[in-house]
Amino acid sequence: MTLAFDTLARELSVPYYEDALPAHDRFHAKRVRDLAIRLADECEEDVARDVLSAAAWLHDIGRPRERTGEIENHGQWAATEATELLAAESVPADKIEAIEHCLRSHSIRATSPEPETLEAKLLFDADKLDAIGARGLVRLACIVGERSGRVGGPYAVIDDPSRLGMEPADGPDISLLREWAKERLEALYTEPGRRLGASRWEFVTEFFTRFNAESGVDGER
Known part of the structure; x- marks a missing residue:
């Protein structure tokens, strides 16, 4: 069946x-x-x-x-x-x-x-987990692109201009992806979902550490 x-x-x-x-x-x-x-x-x-x-x-x-x-x-x-x-x-x-x-x-x-049933909670968690981790970050970047197209302009910039001594952008910066991923991590309902979410969050943290390093923020040589 x-x-x-x-x-x-x-x-x-x-x-x-x-x-x-x-x-x-x-x-x-x-x-x-x-x-x-x-x-x-x-x-x-x-x-x-x-x-x-x-x-x-x-x-x-x-x-x-x-x-x-x-x-x-x-x-x-x-x-x-x-x-x-x-x-x-x-x-x-x-x-x-x-x-x-x-x-x-x-x-x-x-x-x-x-979500009140176990099945509904598992679906919610699985959906949110697809926005955490390596694939999740790529998918969230796609969502930023979708929203940019809707509003007819850039929705987020790929950097944090304030940390580079530049004028702040009108919209959010790349840290929006981390915020969205964190929001979904904290919303998970099930224990299996939270375990997998914690594992994927480790990659998100590592990614942004590397991202900042490549911008020269953390002293990459």
Whole structure:
């Protein structure tokens, strides 16, 4: 059932990611799905892996529409859309309800409801972990680029001008990536998620140490 459900959810989700930008595309959905199952395998409690896997594939299907302004909240939209898609495939109502909650609560935005089930917490954690670590920093940089395109100008500069004796930039500097990663690290719900997050945060710290050194801030020769 888990494998068949996973395949169904993946096939249903793929068309929605055709216009997605790199930070929220089908590859992100696949990474989140794999991370979520990895975290589930480390849980002592029973996890509905079919629900978790399906929710991971479907969690960002509304991102392309949110980016273009067609919808305001991709999580809420995905929950409604997924309910219709899964009902049409005769998925049991209890499974659909569980997936719907995962989708509504996966976002870190303040308006999103708190994840109440283990599956929803694992999806939230897996999604946030894809913004921490080596791949996470690249993905966050992509999000900065997406936002720059929306506002029609630079969203962040690749440096901290104040530390180089230059005029401050109008927008945030590269430390925004560290702030975003830290925010997601501190929001994690599950013990397996926090363990993996701590490991990935070590790389984030090392990266910025090296980044500053390459700028001459820490005395690179």
